[in-house]
Amino acid sequence: MTTVPTTSVPTTVLVTGATGYIGGRLVPRLLEAGYRVRVMVRTPERLRDVPWAGDVEILQGDLTDPAAVRTACDGVDVLYYLVHSMGAGGDFEATERASAHAVADGAAAAGVSRIVYLGGLHPAEGKLSPHLRSRQAVGRILLESGVPTVALQAGVVIGSGSTSFEMIRHLTDVLPYMPAPKWVRNLIQPIAVRDVLYYLIQAAELPPEVNRSFDIGGPDVLRYGQMMNGYALEAGLRQRPIAALPVLTPWLAAQWVNLVTPIPRRLAIPIIESLQYDCVMHDNDIDGYIPPPPGGLTGYRRAVSLALGRMRDGEVETSWQNATVGRSSADGASSNALPSDPDWAGHLVYTDLRERRTSAAPADLWRVIESIGGENGWYSFPLAWALRGWMDKIVGGVGLRRGRLHPDRLHTGDALDFWRVERIDRGRLLRLRAEMRVPGRAWLEMEAEPAADDDGSVYRQRAVFFPRGLGGRLYWWAILPFHGVIFAGMANRITAAAVKPVASTKPAASPPELGGAGM
Template sequence: MSDSTGGEADPATLSSPTGTEAALRAPRRDDGTAPLVLVLGATGYIGGRLVPRLLAGGYRVRALTRSADRIAALPWAGDVEVVEGDASDAGAMDRAMDGVDIVYYLVHSMHSGRDYGRLDRAIALTAAKAAAAHRVRRIVYLSGLHPDGVELSAHLASRQEVGDILIASATPTLVIQAGVVIGAGSASFEMIRHLTEVLPYMPAPKWVRNTIQPIAVRDVLYYLLAAARVDGDVQGTFDIGGPDVMRYSEMMNGYAAVAGLPRRTITALPVLTPGLASHWVGLVTPVPNRIARPLVESLLHSCVVKDDAIDRLIPPPPEGLTGYSDAVRLALGRIEIDQVETSWVDARVPDAPSDPMPSDPDWAGRTVFKDARRKATSADPDAVWAVISQVGGATGWYSASVLWAARGLIDRLSGGVGLRRGRRTSAQVTVGDAIDVWRVEHVEPGRLLRLRAEMRVPGSAWLELGVEPTAEGSEYWQRAVFFPRGLTGRLYWLSMLPFHGLIFSGMVNRIVAEAEEDEAPALVPEPRRD
């Protein structure tokens, strides 16, 4: 492990690339206009951070997305052009590529179920064909660091296949291969963080002894931004990594040192297969098994940078690469101030229902069950909304925490996301955000929050929380709506009725009480009379 892990660098002096740096700004096209960049995966962990930096650097940005509403909820939505459609659809990809100079290929179908390899291949072929047809100048693809000459996991093999398809296309392609990305909200970092914080002793697979070269998310963004400025027909595969080469066990104890935790005892056991290890990770951390398994499988081999070819193409960041300890410290700082820019929790759940709730469920032409409740309060509507908008995550659900925990555990054991997924930030709520077992479907600030269930249930479920002003203050209301699927769905709703009585009535009472308590003026002590 390099010395930089134990260095004394002050993270406050390490500036994340903004895109405005001279070496990263957009070069003008021959006609004097700004280059047009298409970002595939603009709402993902890396894409959501890259887009605002491209805009700051003077690029015009277009995003291809399945949900224009998801883009519309982001702070930079008004500055990008949106093409709505699926990346696997040739027509949507063709529309998105029209007039584009540079394509950032940041999509990966790991979250889309077991057949993600086939889907990755189809999207790559579609993108390559469309890029060639529209004479795109360059494709930049972020792939995974891996060794040569070994049988790769399905996850890494798929990433490599996509890179091969893009390099073989008619469009010059830079494949940038990064290892474990360290940043607030990344699945890899959250896995390290929770394993280390929860377990003082960890029986682990033998891959904890493999060497890894982690990289800070800020350095990944630097290389991606700089790649857009590479001239000519240069193409190929280039490895990037941070300054520290370390074992996975050293990464965990490196995290413990930064977080002020005692050193963890980690024992490598040859009997823990990737499948068993991923189930273990899924139970101990918020990262569900469907994401944990590809990540675990990616650690089966040592993954370090093979050469310095990237340095001859893109100079290292002017302030140097970020050491592991500094990357951890920066990530924890972001979490502490509730400023996590993007997070794995907002990734789409495979097979989760995506149809919006009908505007009037009673007239939807289907069987529907509802639980509706209201309560008047003297609290101002803004005070009630402040409580509503912080629901879930560390705040919880304001009632029957044991029942909510039990429901989340059942969902987790059945392969769902569970309550421990949490939320990216407690400070704001936007369309597309994940909140525990829910997805934000619709927000009217100060008035309505609609959540769509992503837990495993025999049907489709929504939970609405809202507030309306009244002459005396406001009225809080909530509504649970469930469209059952077959007899199983009907029996499920009936079996949950006793618990709903406790959960939903408790939520109404507690949310109103919290709003009234928050609005109550602080008691000022009377002055002393000596």
Template sequence: MRCLVTGATGYIGGRLAPRLLAEGHTVRCLARKAARLRDVPWAARAEVIEGDLRKPDTLPAAFEGVEVAYYLVHSLGQAGFEAADREAATNFAAAARAAGVRRIVYLGGPEPTEDRDVPSPHLRSRAEVARILLDSGVPTAVLRAAVIIGSGSASFEMLRYLTERLPGMITPRWVRNQIQPIAVRDVLHYLIGCAGLPPEVNRAFDIAGPDALTFEDMMQRYARVTGLPRRVILPVRLLTPALSSYWVGLITPVPNAIARPLVESLVHEAVAHEHDIARYVPDPPDGLTGFDQAVTLALAKVRDAEVETRWSTASGPDAPAEPLPSDPEWSGGTAYTDLREREVGAPAGALWRVIEGVGGEHGWYSFPLAWSVRGWLDQLAGGVGLRRGRRDPHRLQVGEALDFWRVEEIVPGELLRLRAEMRLPGRAWLEMRAEPAGDGRSRYVQRAVFLPHGLVGHLYWGSVLPFHAIIFGGMARNIALGAEQTAPHPTQP
């Protein structure tokens, strides 16, 4: 089936396109800038066409020959987003009708309950787009989802940052409104399944996970899944949606322009009122994903072996939970990084010998007293300290202990990656690279990465930051100097 995916550079579209390809569909992506998909691995198997839904003359080529068109765009975060979304949906509907598209699939928001006279602008806009598409003359399936649980989802990122950074908080009353979140993998399951709906189906469906929770419940359960202490949450009347959005913007990196309409939508109850979608698209074989499992999947992709908090891999059934390169910079959780680079007047082979000799009797090439003190403190805290040393003074193997580190990856002559095993309020890695630079020279690249756990983790990073110039800066400088001093020099005539 030939599918058009709009919003392929966004959160859902970027995850749906590779899944459609894996299912054997032909995928065409409409993007305002094709270059944004240039480095995405699956893009080479899809057709990418530049176009803008607000410029109708750019659309006919994108819709030509398309059987199923996915509408996965929104203008949230822009001034006047309601008018922009109205225009884009109207143009999309007209282009789909003119091209003879057989099915439109749209992922919208929950239908506001009658507890409020005026829905939030965000939900109002989503409902208006749904009406435009349902009235387009093209059979349309509208999937109404509340909070989507997956790394990169704006709602999930708000939940992540608020819970991780605040052990206690004063919150607005809406934290006790009922919400029925859904895992991103289940959203994608239904989106793909809707491509095969019979032509007489032209309606909206509620989609949701098995757990109906309050936002407060979600914060407490997120804390439990991630091993954080129970959060102290005190709802008060004073925080209006507007004040709440500024509070969210202060605590989290989610831009206020996005946080505000999302917060305003949370004043509505958001639970599923029917599950009719299962009559046409059966639930996943292993059932819908519960909240705790969805959180675990969303966080599991920050894998020890990768260090990075954002990457793109295969399109298997577990892939959609992970961050993608096209996700916003503020998504994916916090990763603190200390990066050092040095030009080395010695070949990469000489530099690598110094790198592989790190630790044990050779030490860590900077401020020995500081490393010793850190080792003693770690032992006092019940950690391994520096007493383990190293197995061999010249060679390392993946999996072996190295002082209070563990060798996680080695690419001989190029890369050494160590995972910290000292007591820390988070997870940490130290990566050292030797890169050839030509003319008998090389470049040393050193990167320390810390993923904080809770507020204590953020405070820890801030407390040690002043010492990084001495510890990590001295380490980079002395490793480079050691390579230059030990490199063989050509015989002088």
């Protein structure tokens, strides 16, 4: 939930790092709170598909260029410093120091009223990893800039797209047994991304005499291994046995993470190096300046549930394509993926996409789509999918016997063999959610649209599968050879049937388990 500042709203806010994980989620909340937002990015094209791009002023520039920073700071009241060079090659510490000095000098010269910086939780004493050492150095430079600065220090941020969370997600999803470095026993105080965003917005309104760092974290202090198994429970997986192996150095552990997850090694190494330390709050001073969010801080399990696209209250689960993207809302939309997130972020998704051109009119093509299933069948390899229906019944699923309520009309929520109609835009789109027993979540989408030259129509068919754990991945790859036959045949026969519209048939009292299609 976005909290609108209670004092006067600054005219202009400058956000650096708007193409990053936190920045991309902060900008729409600032807009919602009534701020005028300016962003400074090196590559504006990365913002092309985000929903708020047309609502902000976009400046192209590099933070290591003092002149570009000075220009970006003109007329700015609050500056958010949300960039880091984690995973960058070369001397990234020197690059981060140069950027911090340019921002500190530019903000001071432009008369900026407040800098808000997001750094990392770290031990008060002792040797730090290069990543944490650099985060600490940047905070110190900004605090000494002469511009009132709040340096928020957070540990593992829980939300889809956060590199730390994605490492937990992918490791737990893939491995039924986890050999892990000894740092799985270290203590971590994770924080939900929605709570990080709350603190960032509230920090902009602190009085000018506040110039200091604050630790922020969620209500739970857990060992890293407990975080993995907490994720497993929320994802519907069995808890994973974890063996802490002292021989796994940070470098070796990073190679292992790179091998079994899509996270690049250049990002895995600094994260793993930082996890060698306990990452917990040293004090709760933040409570004396910014009260906890309404309803309290988000617990770890709740944060994971939101990151997975679920709501515990009422057991509502969002579908794969109707989650709110890039906006703040009570259902935790800030935890979902954004177009600017890296390709490896978010839930692993397998898809099978088919497209066919047909001379049939869109209305005739739609008539075939809406009459699919039940006695009309699924236009593809009936015997194989009858077997799939019988197998589903054997393991306690619904099988194919439900048929359909009406021979040629569907409505949202209708049962359709072992599918459920999740969405229907009559004349254009039919989306079905699988209710057969599969190790994951599956959808089948069929779409009819007029051809670009108004001669006939285009049929699009997409199967989408979210695997659950290693079993889900193995399941998809096991049935992949059949997709070329089943889904291709389905697309071919549906478009062929549309050329000559089929007559409706009355549903049988007990539809036979023939002609079904499933994942």
